[in-house]
Amino acid sequence: MSNAVAQAEGHGHGPHHPALQHHFDTMGQQKEAAVIGMWVFLLTEILFFGGLFTAYLIYRTWYFDAFAAASSTLSIAWGGLNTAVLIGSSLTMAMAVRGAQTNKRTATINWLILTMVLGAVFLGVKVIEYADKFEHHHVPGASFVWAPEHEGAGGAEAAEGGTHPATTMSADQLQRTTQIYFSLYFTMTGLHALHMIVGIVLMMVITWMAWKGKFDSEWYTPVEMSGLYWHFVDIVWIFLFPLLYLVERHQ
């Protein structure tokens, strides 16, 4: 692999970009380091969420009926809306990166703000969904109640009286194992939401930096790296949505 591009002879060399940190020799080297670093970090995030996906896959195989029944209490409308919102926000983020790359300060700031707004919409919808779950006592723990007769809010299919039609599980079984589904639901979407919040805070910092005029076509790495992070958070949702919302919906 190529070596570090070192031309410096210690200090006292010519003028350099104000964003060049002193332990790097060139902007190119600094940018490459940032890119590798961000990708490695995203790799750790994949492993992080991966543990939850593993648990999900195992329990879904064992308790498919409970998962299907519990999943049907989620609102596809809200979930679908959130999916669209997030995909949209990835688009606006990409536009923001483009703006920074082409030295368009105002455009960059506007696209960043739009991204944050969409992110906030996503979180708002999640609040609505969580509130609904609380109301229906679908939060695992002492107050959990699995009452399939009144399933879901706004948009969810009502069950045909009694348990989910295809299940061979008793109400008792469901009361227990649907808690596993909901435990995973809250942990996975909660963790995702936390990542979104971090992402929005990150956007605020980047927006401030853009407003201060720190970015130009030679250096917009922070915008690009934040973009990578944001896209990652989006992709996690792309997996979460079908796994959590769309279990056996084909009827």
Added chain:
Amino acid sequence: MLDTLKLPELHYLNNGHGWKSWLLTKDHKRIAILYLVSISVMFFLGGIFAAAIRLELLTPRGDFFTADTYNKVFTLHGVIMVFFFLIPSVPAVFGNFLIPPMIGAKDLAFPRINLLSLYIYWIGAVFTLYAMIAGGLDTGWTFYTPYSSTASNSNIVPVALGVFIAGFSSILTGLNFIVTIHRMRAPGMTWFRLPLFVWAHYATSLIQVLGTPVVAITIVMLFVERAFGFAIFDPARGGDPVLFQHLFWFYSHPAVYIMILPTLGVVSELVSTFSRKMIFGYSFVAFSSLAIAVFGFIVWAHHMFVSGISTYSAMVFSFLSFSVAIPSAVKVFNWTATLYKGSITNEPPMFFAYGFAGLFLIGGLTGLFLATLGVDVHVHDTYFVVAHFHYIMVGGAIIGYMGGLHFWWPKMTGRMYSVFLSRMSALLIFVGFNLTFFPQFILGYVGMPRRYHAYPDEFQVLNVMSTAGASILALGYLLPATYFLWSLKYGAVAGANPWAASGLEWHTASPPPTENFAEVPHVHGEPYEYEGVVSTLAVEKHLV
């Protein structure tokens, strides 16, 4: 000759004074020193718990502590030693200090993230210390469910949080090293000219980055079950407590390679330097580090042979576990071959290297017993396992760490320490260690289980031997604290290269300047060149 040597006027230690210049530093060397102090404190804390364990086990009855207290003592011993001493030790101290100079760079790729990893370590440690004071944790460092998720009454949440947080320190260190080694090498420093120490840290960083997130999420799952009453491992609601074990060991097995690989890198440096000869089979040793990292990820269920996994799973994992032993054996053979036709001297670091060799050998070989299914059923969860991992972790990792400390202390501080006392310490540690842990192999095969507060009378003699050894071992560890501290003020000035070692870090002053090198080095030759290299300290005349 010794009086003409002076410490450099300006170096990283005196370049800036006051607490801000330390706590807000971006200098990898200062961060390494801060880590050194921190992990040393944690080591002594963990050591006090170890002493408490051995004191209790002097007698068969549980008379020193109550059962609950004892359970907390061994748990905290494990948590502190694993997460707050062993995992950071070599990478956070020596990796941080030496990787940039070894590759000819001014600093790591992300100095501020390096500082962040230190803060995160401190925060994690604070949580754990808080839990200690608030009444302790009694689940064992392995946190098995359902005991940890439902039955235990101890402070699981703060310790889980502390370990979770500290894990990010480890991840960030690994991330930093990977990017640094890829992008910050000086001109001419190709991959196959890198010191084996760097290869070892690269492999370790891969593990840190891929494995730690999994234990982090496992802790999250435990946390939500415990704090919110969620159902993930709870058998009463259909959960599988053994799932926890799979997720936990998926990280914790590779974690043991995080704890030993860097030390193996240190040993390569020591063996080469003190035989004045390049490491035999350089590329084999380099690739064996990578092999250990990779294979280390596919053997986790050898911790679960009796946990109810199927016979066939057990076979697969047993088979794979042997695969990870081969690269370790390859290293040991290559180090031995390095000695052949070398020009060997016995400075203190080499003493520690010899000690390492003996103990790592035994520790590694006893791993074979555990990989072998027919034997593991008998010795799993007995003192045999305790002896095995202490031979590797203490006999291997810690002795190697001490060897590294004795090797690079002059570089980090500019001072030399007492050669006599350091050899004494190596000897005490070696003898004390064997006396402490060898009887435990016997105890384990005879059937004494782990984590026992009280035991049948007939096991007492072996336990007493073990405790006697522990007191010698403790002395061996306390001694360096004295002569190292003493050397800071009164030790002889070492100069840039007291050991006549190769490696770029020895081509700059001791202690090094903040930017490591006055000029960026250009690398031409192969690594481990000793021809014409002279010691800056006439140390050799006093040794051998």
Added chain:
Amino acid sequence: MSLFGVPIFPAQASTFAADVDALYFFILAVSAFFALAVTVAVIYFGLRYRKTHEGQVGARIEGNLPLELLWSVIPAMLSMVMFGWGASVFFQIRRPPAEAMQIYAVGKQWMWKFQHLEGQREINELHVPTGRPIRVTVTSEDVIHSLYFPSFRTKIDAIPGRYTELWFEPSKVGTYHIFCAEYCGTNHSGMIGSVVVMEPTAYQAWLAGGGVEGTLVERGGRLFQDLACNTCHLDTGKGRGPSLKDIVGKTVDLADGSTTVVDEGYLRESIINSQAKIVKGYQPLMPAFQGLVSEDNLAALVEYVKSQSSPATTPAPAAAPTNPPAAGEKK
């Protein structure tokens, strides 16, 4: 075995203990050989190649491919021997013979409860005869424990919510340790006991002391009535539940299209999570008895149902009972 009163080797009290020990000694020999070889080499080289004069450096030797291959391949081959031998001993340890005598063990914080089929119940003590293979089916009432018999060289974890098992054939009369080998809380080190191995005649005599409640099967039969199992599980097969006659060891079709073998694990699961694996052709009507029947009584019920199958129709038990959970499982 003891040296000056200090135990340095456990007694060999089961028929496979010697096999385990032989394997152990083999690995010990190989390890000792390599440890000695490397140590001798290191000491010899360390002395022979000491630095003799100022400025002396070591020889320029980069490596040797044949040597690298040699010391990779030979350890690899030795490892394969260890693995193969170890796997074979493991199979032996984990496969109870068909004619094994059945015992149930329940671990709970902090004691071991054993039940003999004849009705004897023991706490922290287990009487067994020599000369017969004994299969112990184990579970836990709370956290994970591990049932360990060092002198038999076997252990197995006790997991809440499922059955696991171990087996042994005692070969030497005497009293040996039982330990809990998985940390389980405060009194983990107090969860110990003794296994008393007796001559067969002595064992019969001990058994004759009798359980007050009759044999395990008798107790199970009473429970079968008390819990009204008999009202649905008619022998004719025309009741609301399938007949339980001669079903052990059979493969049955389940309502979701899959099949399962009827063994202890399936029987236990069907009592606790009754609608997890319903036999095809029957309605999901059976109540779930989770939390209503103790592990001790579950064992009794399982044994009772087993008694309804004649030995001729009961094939050899598989390596381990099938384990729950799998409610609603899609294959």
